[in-house]
Amino acid sequence: MRRVELPRYRTFEYIEGDSFLHRLNPVPKLFATLMIILLGATILDPIPLAIFMLIGLVMIVVVARISITAYLKVMSLFILLGASYFIFYSLIYNPSAPPAFQFGRLAKEVAIPHMEFQLGILRVTSEGMYFGSAVALRILNTLTWALMFVFTTHPKLLVISLIRHLRLSYRIGFAIFAGYRFMPLLNSELDSIRIAHAVRGYGERTTLRGRLKEVMRYTIPLFASAIRKARRTAIAMDSKAFGAFPSRTYLSDVKLTKTDIVFSVLFLAGIIILYQSMIAFGLIRALIFSF
Amino acid sequence: MTEDTIIDVKNLSFWYMDSSRPALNNVNLKINAGETTLILGPSGCGKSTLALCLNGIIPHRIQGRMEGEVIVDGMNTKERPLHELTQKVGIVFQDPETQFCTLYVEDEVAFGPENLCFPREEIDKRVSESLKKVHLLKYRKTRLDRLSGGEKQRVALASMLAMNPKIMIFDEPTSNLDPASTVEVFSMIREMSEDPEKTIILIEHKVDEIIDIVDKMIVMNSEGKVVDIGPPRKIIGKILERVEELGIWLPQISKLAAMISHRFEGIRRERIPLTIEEGIEFLETLNVIHKLRGKKRREERRILDGEEAISVKDLSFTYPDGTTALKGISLKVAKGDFLALVGGNGSGKTTLALCMIGAFRIPKGKVFLNGRDITSMTRYEIAKEVGYVFQYPEHQFVENKVYDEVAFSLRVRRVGEEEVRERVMNILRVFSLERYIEANPFSLSQGEKRRLSVATMLVVEPDILILDEPTFGQDERNSRYIMQLLRKLNEQGKTIIMITHDMKLVAKYAKSVAVMLDGKIIYEGTVDELFENPQIMERAKLLRPPLIQLSIKIRDKYPDFPIIKYPEMIYEVMNLEESGASKI
Numbered sequence: 032m033r034r035v036e037l038p039r040y041r042t043f044e045y046i047e048g049d050s051f052l053h054r055l056n057p058v059p060k061l062f063a064t065l066m067i068i069l070l071g072a073t074i075l076d077p078i079p080l081a082i083f084m085l086i087g088l089v090m091i092v093v094v095a096r097i098s099i100t101a102y103l104k105v106m107s108l109f110i111l112l113g114a115s116y117f118i119f120y121s122l123i124y125n126p127s128a129p130p131a132f133q134f135g136r137l138a139k140e141v142a143i144p145h146m147e148f149q150l151g152i153l154r155v156t157s158e159g160m161y162f163g164s165a166v167a168l169r170i171l172n173t174l175t176w177a178l179m180f181v182f183t184t185h186p187k188l189l190v191i192s193l194i195r196h197l198r199l200s201y202r203i204g205f206a207i208f209a210g211y212r213f214m215p216l217l218n219s220e221l222d223s224i225r226i227a228h229a230v231r232g233y234g235e236r237t238t239l240r241g242r243l244k245e246v247m248r249y250t251i252p253l254f255a256s257a258i259r260k261a262r263r264t265a266i267a268m269d270s271k272a273f274g275a276f277p278s279r280t281y282l283s284d285v286k287l288t289k290t291d292i293v294f295s296v297l298f299l300a301g302i303i304i305l306y307q308s309m310i311a312f313g314l315i316r317a318l319i320f321s322f
Numbered sequence: 323m324t325e326d327t328i329i330d331v332k333n334l335s336f337w338y339m340d341s342s343r344p345a346l347n348n349v350n351l352k353i354n355a356g357e358t359t360l361i362l363g364p365s366g367c368g369k370s371t372l373a374l375c376l377n378g379i380i381p382h383r384i385q386g387r388m389e390g391e392v393i394v395d396g397m398n399t400k401e402r403p404l405h406e407l408t409q410k411v412g413i414v415f416q417d418p419e420t421q422f423c424t425l426y427v428e429d430e431v432a433f434g435p436e437n438l439c440f441p442r443e444e445i446d447k448r449v450s451e452s453l454k455k456v457h458l459l460k461y462r463k464t465r466l467d468r469l470s471g472g473e474k475q476r477v478a479l480a481s482m483l484a485m486n487p488k489i490m491i492f493d494e495p496t497s498n499l500d501p502a503s504t505v506e507v508f509s510m511i512r513e514m515s516e517d518p519e520k521t522i523i524l525i526e527h528k529v530d531e532i533i534d535i536v537d538k539m540i541v542m543n544s545e546g547k548v549v550d551i552g553p554p555r556k557i558i559g560k561i562l563e564r565v566e567e568l569g570i571w572l573p574q575i576s577k578l579a580a581m582i583s584h585r586f587e588g589i590r591r592e593r594i595p596l597t598i599e600e601g602i603e604f605l606e607t608l609n610v611i612h613k614l615r616g617k618k619r620r621e622e623r624r625i626l627d628g629e630e631a632i633s634v635k636d637l638s639f640t641y642p643d644g645t646t647a648l649k650g651i652s653l654k655v656a657k658g659d660f661l662a663l664v665g666g667n668g669s670g671k672t673t674l675a676l677c678m679i680g681a682f683r684i685p686k687g688k689v690f691l692n693g694r695d696i697t698s699m700t701r702y703e704i705a706k707e708v709g710y711v712f713q714y715p716e717h718q719f720v721e722n723k724v725y726d727e728v729a730f731s732l733r734v735r736r737v738g739e740e741e742v743r744e745r746v747m748n749i750l751r752v753f754s755l756e757r758y759i760e761a762n763p764f765s766l767s768q769g770e771k772r773r774l775s776v777a778t779m780l781v782v783e784p785d786i787l788i789l790d791e792p793t794f795g796q797d798e799r800n801s802r803y804i805m806q807l808l809r810k811l812n813e814q815g816k817t818i819i820m821i822t823h824d825m826k827l828v829a830k831y832a833k834s835v836a837v838m839l840d841g842k843i844i845y846e847g848t849v850d851e852l853f854e855n856p857q858i859m860e861r862a863k864l865l866r867p868p869l870i871q872l873s874i875k876i877r878d879k880y881p882d883f884p885i886i887k888y889p890e891m892i893y894e895v896m897n898l899e900e901s902g903a904s905k906i
Contacts (some may be wrong), residue, residue, distance in 0.1 A: 252719060272404070280442060
């Protein structure tokens with residue numbers, strides 16, 4: 032049964048383009064992005080996080096020229112998540128008995144003007160709002176930078192550059208490709224299997240136990256199918272001399288130029304300097320570890 | 323061994339690991355350079371195994387025991403490294419999806435040369451040339467998943483061409499494709515066969531469309547043995563009577579000729595017609611055309627006034643991701659009808675069938691089962707009226723033992739264990755599956771899985787049975803088994819709805835046919851009327867079976883010549899009985 036795959040996962044995916052970011056070699060880009068995400072993970076103040084996130088957003092919309100709607104499509108779910116965290120912390124946070132360990136430490140170090148007001152039986156505190164917004168923005172910031180990478184990096188070029196520049200074994204690289212190819216195939220098979228089971232009389236279970244049994248029911252035919260597909264693909268690849276030699280050449284070339292490296296390093300340096308200055312100026316006061 | 327011999331297989335036997343039965347049993351054959359060879363045989367006869375022995379995958383990548391020798395272009399497959407062999411012998415496999423490992427057309431075509439470490443410029447050149455040969459150059463930068471089945475197989479072909487092999491093997495390249503894609507692929511293969519430098523080996527069931535390019539035929543049996551080798555006419559003549567026993571398909575025209583000649587005079591085996599033109603010539607020489615003119619088979623009156631088993635009223639359906647599969651479909655299926663639902667891939671056949679059994683949420687007043695609105699019925703009530711057999715039997719297996727699998731359908735309806743036992747054993751016997759009672763459904767062969775999936779539906783004894791591509795992936799023997807069973811059920815009064823691509827099946831078994839195109843029904847009527855309407859068939863991109871084409875061609879000259887839908891019909895037209903001797 033031919034079925035177009037549900038595009039849910041496709042929004043978190045490469046978007047065509049020809050910007051500088053698109054042409055940047057994936058490996059240094061990946062490295063810089065990971066470092067920036069790591070840096071962001073150490074911050075617990077909402078304002079610096081918002082600034083970082085804005086920079087990431089600028090990179091996506093201005094530098095990579097990607098529409099903001101594409102960005103929002105993916106972010107929408109997480110904005111919701113972040114908002115719920117914000118609300119949660121705003122209501123729960125008790126200054127005299129702070130919930131999380133890092134907040135406990137911070138409460139002593141960071142002076143936040145205390146305010147509170149009542150919403151019915153609920154008590155909203157300024158500290159709660161402060162840290163709640165920080166938690167929400169951490170998620171959004173991380174995602175923004177991750178999206179910057181994903182939107183501008185073609186998976187094929189990523190794998191090839193990993194093989195060429197980081198010495199990833201090309202067998203693993205192609206295994207990744209194969210996995211990428213199979214996902215939508217297995218998705219539509221799963222749809223077909225679910226319908227078949229429903230038609231036979233398996234209702235969609237609502238109990239947890241029922242749900243688990245259901246998953247078991249689906250995995251066997253899916254596994255059988257996946258194994259069979261994998262075997263066929265392996266034979267097809269071997270039939271075209273895959274693995275003949277220790278290395279191979281590539282039609283799509285991915286060059287690692289000095290520009291790629293220099294830019295990535297400079298950009299990362301810029302972010303680090305920003306980070307340090309924010310600490311120096313007192314914008315960043317709460318960190319997940321103390322110096 | 324002449325200088326021309328490019329493939330020499332000597333006493334080849336092969337056992338897959340853990341198998342005591344040989345997949346190939348003492349195979350001896352020679353293929354000459356430039357020849358186009360067709361390998362015929364039932365499922366599991368070892369054709370694919372043989373193909374893998376020719377390109378070296380066996381023994382280099384597949385474990386098992388190999389005896390004998392395979393010499394390809396002077397190279398012994400046991401001794402030379404695999405990558406050398408795969409440069410000589412290319413294969414296009416059956417499943418377009420799983421033979422690809424990259425995301426884009428040009429990468430897939432470049433894959434082989436890349437593995438061989440060719441320089442970039444050379445790879446680039448080969449990619450362009452190969453894509454040009456298969457007329458897909460404009461798709462070079464396209465994602466593979468955006469292509470149709472036929473286009474994918476052409477990319478697979480280009481991918482093989484990029485390595486410039488001397489020998490090209492096609493292992494059931496059209497089995498997963500719809501009629502339009504099948505035509506595409508066959509015309510590609512035909513083009514390839516015209517090149518005297520290329521040796522082609524074709525493994526196929528759909529022999530009618532391709533028999534004219536075949537120089538040599540190899541027939542294998544279910545034990546992995548080669549039954550016969552030779553030029554097509556000679557071989558077909560020899561094995562016509564054994565078609566059932568061997569479980570293979572032969573060209574319709576040839577079968578018809580054999581049946582006729584049995585009635586009239588001895589047939590000279592070398593003169594067996596293979597193509598339509600030869601068929602017409604044959605009929606004219608034997609003066610049969612005039613004998614058949616004016617005869618009409620007693621027509622199956624369409625059961626127009628009967629009650630409706632299923633009726634669909636202006637049904638439209640769109641999937642959650644936005645694809646509109648059905649656009650205002652209205653259809654009446656009378657009780658006792660044998661309806662074929664045909665159309666190309668993506669026409670909406672499967673979606674319609676699934677709506678008919680309530681698999682999707684649809685509005686009230688659209689689908690009625692035996693007069694009742696389907697939305698007012700529970701799943702169990704629906705399952706009692708109509709059974710649905712999926713295209714891939716494995717998708718519907720829910721238990722670990724064959725017995726339980728069949729019993730499930732009854733148990734879910736809370737039938738008592740005593741009755742369950744009786745009905746399950748009965749149906750397992752009918753389907754020759756009793757010895758598999760304790761076996762896991764997944765361990766059965768394809769044909770057995772198919773039988774099991776039908777059994778699970780029939781045990782409930784529904785009045786209506788819907789089947790999605792019941793003969794998909796089945797060889798002649800299993801297909802015939804299923805179809806004859808369906809005919810018997812239909813004669814007992816059950817309503818059968820069959821989704822299929824195979825117009826030969828429609829011609830032989832169906833009474834009514836509904837043709838779908840782009841989510842709409844463009845034709846609904848008797849099978850006879852459809853075949854007299856070639857425009858519809860062309861619009862929906864359906865293949866007209868050769869006998870139909872032959873009949874229509876003859877009708878150009880003699881308008882009262884009957885439309886012969888399948889070889890056996892010749893007897894009915896002549897009001898003759900099938901003689902016991904000619905069991906064709």
